[in-house]
Amino acid sequence: MRETVEFRISEEKARRFLAPEDGKPLGRSMRKLVLDTNDIRYARVERVERELKQQGLYFFTYWDIRRTYTKKELEAAELFSLNIRNAFEPEGEVCGTQYDESVACPHCGFGARQLNELRLEPGSLPRGKDITRTIAYSEILFSARLVTALREHGITGARFLPVLSKNGRGTIDSWFQLEVTSRPLGVAPATRFGLNPFDPDEQGEYRCPLGHVAGLRILSELSVRREDWDGSDLCAAKQYVGYRSRNGGAFRPDPLLLVSQRLRRLLGELKAKGFELEVAHPV
């Protein structure tokens, strides 16, 4: 496995703390720096970030972890995290999807119940993708093409629900909403969560005291409890990430989805688009 982290750093701070040849300019005021986590400069970014944080400042304004695998590593794995990086708006709630917030956790917003079919603006759905989500995160969509194939192959662990257009009259035939029906997998302690690669959120600002949400972001590969896995092809971890935006904003806690080796192969054969897979570890 090779792990790289992309950082975006203001040109002003890049000049202070990086060499001129480090990274690539993104416009005039920003620099993009992609580093292998074994690179000695990665440790330097960590040091600068920690120093600046003590002064109430920060070094980078954006970060993103990518992991790549050899074919052998992919073939040997049993489970994979399914990461959906693309998202669109408007989300369901502003298109007439109703949620019962009275059953949601008061700390983290987990567990709000969707009361009717997901309703969306038909023109807002992305083209050329098979898996997508709204910015509300918990609203995950699979293309009709993909759903047909998953049903033909007897893929287990999920139901696919119809999606209606905003006015609630017609269905959007080309997409379905994912509902994971398999047993949730408890997150194993090897998994790290936090605010950024160098900040494990020691105060637990984004950890639900009742255990629904494990942190703002996942920082490591996902490890899950093997004994919880019912063998389904599509699963979700028991703990979520992210947060419920206050004052009725769009964001909701974000499920961590997992797929089996069998489903990974099928997604590959179908050349399905709109997601990335990372090796996950049942332990």
Ligand SMILES: [Zn+2]
């Ligand atoms: Zn909670």
